[in-house]
Amino acid sequence: MRHPLVVIGGGLLALLIILALAAPLYAGDPLNMDPFKRLQPPSAEMWFGTDNLGRDVFTRTIYGARISLLVGLAAAAGAALGGLLIGVIAGYVRGFDNIAMRVMDGLMSIPTILLAIALISLTGPGIGILIVAIAIPETPSIARLVRSVVLGVRERPYVEAALCGGARLPKVLWRHILPSTIPSLMVQSAGVCASAILTEAGLSFLGVGVPPEIPSWGNMIASSRLYLAIAPMTIFAPGICLAVTVLAVNLLGDGLRDMFDPRSKRRR
């Protein structure tokens, strides 16, 4: 567990999560407007200045991390769980496999943004529906990955040995098959998490993501783009945070992949 990429990526991500969770302890109210202090430059009081409605950009950026991380982690967790379930069953039940994999092919062909727009126009904007909209198109790739691992492992003699020893299917799955899917599942989930954070920002920027009053990085960038020349921090602060977060998650993912793959470890 000492791979340098894992340490850097994981550390950075942990720091971001702590900062986001502890926001109420040190940051003000992200919704508090002050019409007299619009588009202020950074100062000792307001580190990143204020936006066009006189809201503190630093506070909003910190609270924005909550949204981004929530959407990213929840979408990754949802896709991982769904993919794991579908993948394991598909790897073991031939009849289900044929149907499930065709459905997965279908899901993979739906563009995330279109699906999100369609779902949000049905239910109205909200974080929950956004997470679902991002998780659904990511599920098939995880399901396929898990399925291929399961198909490889189920033929292993130690799985057959477990069956000979009288183990029933649920136990075989839990004890002998699931653990071997975890490494690739974690690596893939990190990728999903990173792309979910970016997708959320993109959708919010387009105005079909989280409701505009909620401080998310996408929303902040969208509402500040007209003031880039006057108050650059209003757009750079959330933009840089977005880049750093995605970088941290990707580093973590790459590190995990190297750590689990004995060949790349050797080369290090």
Next chain:
Amino acid sequence: MQMHQTARNDLLLDVRNLETHFFGEDSVTRALGGISFQVKKGETLGVVGESGCGKSVTALSILRLLPKVSARTVGGEVRFHGRDLLDLSDREMRKIRGDQIAMIFQEPMTSLNPVYTVGRQIAEAVQIHTKASRSAAMKKAEEMLRLVRIADPERRVNNYPHEMSGGMRQRAMIAMALACSPELLIADEPTTALDVTIQAQILRLIVDLKERTGTAVMFITHDLGVVAETCQRVIVMYAGRIVEQANVIDLFARPAHPYTQGLMRSVPDRRRGRQRRLPEIPGIVPSLREPIVGCSFAPRCPFAIDICREKRPPFLDVGSSHAAACWRAEEVMGA
């Protein structure tokens, strides 16, 4: 006496004190701890030992085919026709390989290219080493396949490796190895992956071809039965060293090293009775990462005495063309 006089000219390969190490992240494995042996023209030398004893590393060291990043031959000489192969440039070495020394492996699929026909691969080997034309080389390939008794060679030259059975692929490998009439053929477990009846055919083929072409064969195997049926002289390896060397009759009649003896006794044999416990060699092979003091077999040896644990035994003659690295070889032979 006649033999003794011509011995010098007879010498094909003379390995002296060959030492090969493998380098890990934080360890050095002494895979070969200084081995010396000779191969004479036209003879079949068996190299036996269990996994990890260094028998394959010996072959790879001679041919300089070790993985460059993790392994290196750190000492010794490999004299082939008097020239030290370890001094040659990569280019000169490539010319030796295939032209004068050829090698066949346990799994022919690893050395046959799956995307070319077998005939083309043999023809290419021919073309690299002779200046034959394409069509002449293909003719030669067909001829080689006939030589290794593949039925229907005219048709088989156009087969891809996957269209052949395991036995046939091994024949094709032998054809390729012999295409340039090498003086030495190194066969590393060539029949281990094959069924018994196919193994018998391939062994028979190698022995026949050796007699017909006069190629010397270095036969690496873990199977004492295979050694007994194919080889004239045998070296036995244990933990990266040669522990015994003898002609095949003497070796089986009176093994002089306790390891050889233990190995032979642990093979089931009807002459010693069925359904009874086999004599075991207790313990396990020592790690080659730490230097070994004394005889490397001492911890498992029923004959071991104090000196065995303190001083490495020299390689001493125990008969004409029979030598063993054991302090108590006389007693072992009497047992």
Next chain:
Amino acid sequence: MNGPLLKVENLTKHYALGSGIFKKSIPVIRAVEGVSFCVEAGETLCIVGESGCGKSTVARLLMRLVEPTGGRVLIDGTDIAGLKKAALHAWRRRMQMVFQDPYSSLNPRLTAGQIITEPVENFERLSRKQRQAFAAELLRKVGMSPEMMHRLPSELSGGQRQRLGIARALSLNPSLIIADEAVSALDVSVQAQILNLLLDLQQQMGIAFVFISHDLGVVEHIGHRVAVMYLGRIVELAPCEALFAKPIHPYTEALIAAAPVPDPTRARLEAPVEGEVPSPINPPSGCAFHPRCPLAVERCRIDVPPLVPMADGRVVACHVRAPATDIPAQPAAAANPP
């Protein structure tokens, strides 16, 4: 107990090659074709043959790792080939398996103790204490020290791993162990240790073995009776000593002649049997061995020879060496699908 411990009747397994949605006729691999034998308590029955002869499929059929196409597998008179999965569970305790590869047959993520006690925990609950005591006892039985229970398979040698495989099979206290090439992947000196262990266990616990191997030396050493298989069928089944002293089926003869013997003074073997094992997808008509058989006559190309009982208690399927007299076809011949 009356009757044999294990009785196998007409066991058959056909594999369909590919699914047949678009094809009219699906090619079928006849992996096992009407195999019958029985195993008495405390006995070792060996099955020998070359790759593709169906010997490993027989092992997997006995363990119900694959479903048979036809035939019966009776343990103490109960047919387990027809049992539902749930009913089969109870019978698992009677019959266990040791696998060929000591590396891939142990879950690399579990400790030695977890691996060998797992089967028991499929049947009864053990406390932590009981589990440890049981693991220690099992390890001692297979000649390992109890401290090894905390090791991972990757920290053990090949021989130790195979001992674990055997300990796992012993944990349910079975009457029968099926050993599928259990010593083939091991070095000779380790192989001797494992063979000794199996012989000891048989003597102490009266376990019966179905020992599947391609190594005739090993088979001759530990077998009581030997079945020789060729292309999915038993061609000869005989008491071990009789078989090696005087093989009757030409294939048995070829197999014994081909096995290398560690004795350089023995005359070099005469010309080995020609040709290779044909594909089980399209086996030769009649006796499957006839294309390679030096004795083959016209009849061998047409009729499948039945297994004919001989005077010394063996059965042989050969038209030339064991011509069927007026006895009608044996079950083996009747096993052909219509």
